[in-house]
Amino acid sequence: xxxxxxxxxxxMSALGKGIAAASIGRLLESRGYKITxxxxxxxxxxxxxxxxxxxxxxxxxxxxxxxxxLDLGHYERFTSTKTTKAHNWTAGKIYESILRKERRGDYxxxxxxxxxxxxxxxxxxxxxxxxxxxxxxxxxxxxxxxxESLPFLEAIRQMKLEFGPDILFVHLxxxxxxxxxxxxxxxxxxxxxxxxxxxxxxPDILLCRTDRALNQDIKAKISLFTNVPLEAVITAQDxxxxxxxxxxxxxxxxxxxxxxxxxxxxxxxxLTKWKDMVQKxxxxxxxxxxxxxxxxxxxxxxxxxxxxxxxxxxEAHQLKVNISWIEAEDLEHFSxxxxxxxxxxxxxxxxxxxxxxxxxxxxxxxxxxxxxxxxGICLGMQCASIEYARNIANLDKANSTEFTKKTPHKxxxxxxxxxxxxxxxxxxxxxxxxxxxxxxxxxxxxxxxxEISERHRxxxxxxxxxxxxxxxxxxxxSGKNPDHDLVEIIEIEDHPxxxxxxxxxxxxxxxxxxxxxxxxxxxxxxxxxxxxxxxK
Ligand code: GLN
Numbered sequence: 001x002x003x004x005x006x007x008x009x010x011x012m013s014a015l016g017k018g019i020a021a022a023s024i025g026r027l028l029e030s031r032g033y034k035i036t037x038x039x040x041x042x043x044x045x046x047x048x049x050x051x052x053x054x055x056x057x058x059x060x061x062x063x064x065x066x067x068x069x070l071d072l073g074h075y076e077r078f079t080s081t082k083t084t085k086a087h088n089w090t091a092g093k094i095y096e097s098i099l100r101k102e103r104r105g106d107y108x109x110x111x112x113x114x115x116x117x118x119x120x121x122x123x124x125x126x127x128x129x130x131x132x133x134x135x136x137x138x139x140x141x142x143x144x145x146x147x148e149s150l151p152f153l154e155a156i157r158q159m160k161l162e163f164g165p166d167i168l169f170v171h172l173x174x175x176x177x178x179x180x181x182x183x184x185x186x187x188x189x190x191x192x193x194x195x196x197x198x199x200x201x202x203p204d205i206l207l208c209r210t211d212r213a214l215n216q217d218i219k220a221k222i223s224l225f226t227n228v229p230l231e232a233v234i235t236a237q238d239x240x241x242x243x244x245x246x247x248x249x250x251x252x253x254x255x256x257x258x259x260x261x262x263x264x265x266x267x268x269x270x271l272t273k274w275k276d277m278v279q280k281x282x283x284x285x286x287x288x289x290x291x292x293x294x295x296x297x298x299x300x301x302x303x304x305x306x307x308x309x310x311x312x313x314x315e316a317h318q319l320k321v322n323i324s325w326i327e328a329e330d331l332e333h334f335s336x337x338x339x340x341x342x343x344x345x346x347x348x349x350x351x352x353x354x355x356x357x358x359x360x361x362x363x364x365x366x367x368x369x370x371x372x373x374x375x376g377i378c379l380g381m382q383c384a385s386i387e388y389a390r391n392i393a394n395l396d397k398a399n400s401t402e403f404t405k406k407t408p409h410k411x412x413x414x415x416x417x418x419x420x421x422x423x424x425x426x427x428x429x430x431x432x433x434x435x436x437x438x439x440x441x442x443x444x445x446x447x448x449x450x451e452i453s454e455r456h457r458x459x460x461x462x463x464x465x466x467x468x469x470x471x472x473x474x475x476x477x478s479g480k481n482p483d484h485d486l487v488e489i490i491e492i493e494d495h496p497x498x499x500x501x502x503x504x505x506x507x508x509x510x511x512x513x514x515x516x517x518x519x520x521x522x523x524x525x526x527x528x529x530x531x532x533x534x535x536k
Pocket of ligand 1: 136349350351352353378380402448457458459460461
């Protein structure tokens with residue numbers, strides 16, 4: 001049987017449970033184990049797809065088209081696991097399945113209850129990702145003590161009862177430093193573990209989030225009050241670079257403690273490549289300034305993967321990437337020359353809704369004319385197509401039907417509308433689609449191959465009726481989906497680097513395997529920076 005590690009969180013949210021779980025995954029992989037990670041969220045939405053980015057942060061998309069929690073992005077970036085629909089469950093998804101069974105009569109007249117029916121459904125979900133993995137790491141969202149998390153905690157308690165030595169409980173907690181008394185405080189941790197023990201869960205390992213190393217005295221105190229052996233009280237100290245966390249945990253021997261507890265051989269730990277990657281990222285040879293023109297500029301959590309992919313792209317050239325978040329609406333009032341003058345590269349990311357669109361388009365005109373490297377992703381690619389139509393192909397008032405129905409030139413429009421499919425919700429193009437690249441394109445140069453596949457999350461598409469018109473006006477359509485004949489990548493040739501893609505490449509970038517488009521974009525931006533410095 002596979003082993004399960006359940007990661008819970010105490011005291012408060014935002015302590016970095018997802019990154020802690022992902023770091024455990026990295027460590028166990030470095031010891032030669034096959035692992036995967038799974039996330040359970042206690043809220044009632046069936047998935048985060050319909051939630052506002054202000055509520056939820058980024059919606060991470062998997063190859064199989066699931067709209068999931070952003071922690072799955074950390075799982076894929078830290079480990080070699082490939083996540084799917086089965087890797088993210090919400091209370092809503094669990095209840096949806098139970099209610100469907102109830103209506104079908106599957107419960108044969110029984111009263112359907114939290115225990116045992118909901119907990120059984122949760123336990124069944126744990127086993128959906130086992131496959132050939134030695135260890136499954138399951139992150140339970142929310143904070144211990146919340147009403148909503150209770151069925152999940154009850155389910156993991158039952159797992160221990162049923163599978164004893166194959167189950168391990170890791171609890172992430174906070175040990176705050178109180179400035180006025182100059183002390184680290186263990187009480188929040190004591191209380192959080194007390195809550196867990198009251199529902200029958202004794203944590204095996206504590207990860208104590210703190211801003212400084214915990215000395216033996218503090219660890220001994222925590223151990224005594226929580227009934228966790230001293231060696232298993234681990235310091236989880238704040239770091240600048242999240243990819244350092246597996247290294248930090250390894251110094252505390254977290255991997256050997258876990259493997260000993262699970263009765264698994266230790267093997268030898270090989271973190272050499274990971275260490276090199278962290279070391280390199282800490283000693284960049286130079287830097288590059290990227291302007292990110294978006295709507296949620298104030299909410300960086302909604303662009304975690306993008307942020308990461310840009311840094312990975314920088315690391316590929318040993319560059320530090322300084323990302324400046326520019327509110328697109330500001331560009332409607334100020335000239336782009338003023339706002340964007342500092343930028344070595346301009347990126348317009350994905351997004352939804354009308355606000356800020358004209359500002360984004362203005363930034364694209366600026367990038368095109370000033371020959372600043374430009375990267376448009378999803379909505380950014382759609383805006384670049386509109387910009388080209390309006391200003392080069394002279395299609396006045398060209399637009400997307402997402403923003404106005406009253407345009408004579410629907411450059412971007414709802415594909416399903418044209419196909420006559422009724423709009424009944426669930427209408428997005430989601431997940432992995434293949435794309436054929438044109439020889440000699442920037443895309444082909446970046447990827448080094450002619451067929452790629454990337455992840456999508458959008459409703460609107462480049463209108464095939466304008467393909468010829470815009471191509472004749474000089475737009476280079478360099479990537480298309482062969483199955484549905486849809487435009488996936490546009491480029492401008494008389495420009496150092498101008499590329500827009502309908503998909504989201506950021507979801508597939510990893511620190512040890514930077515995404516080719518981000519690598520190419522950062523490379524071009526750095527060249528532009530050097531050129532500009534020379535001309536000064
Ligand atoms: N709003 C656009 C669409 O739905 C773009 C979506 C995105 O950028 N992810 O097509």
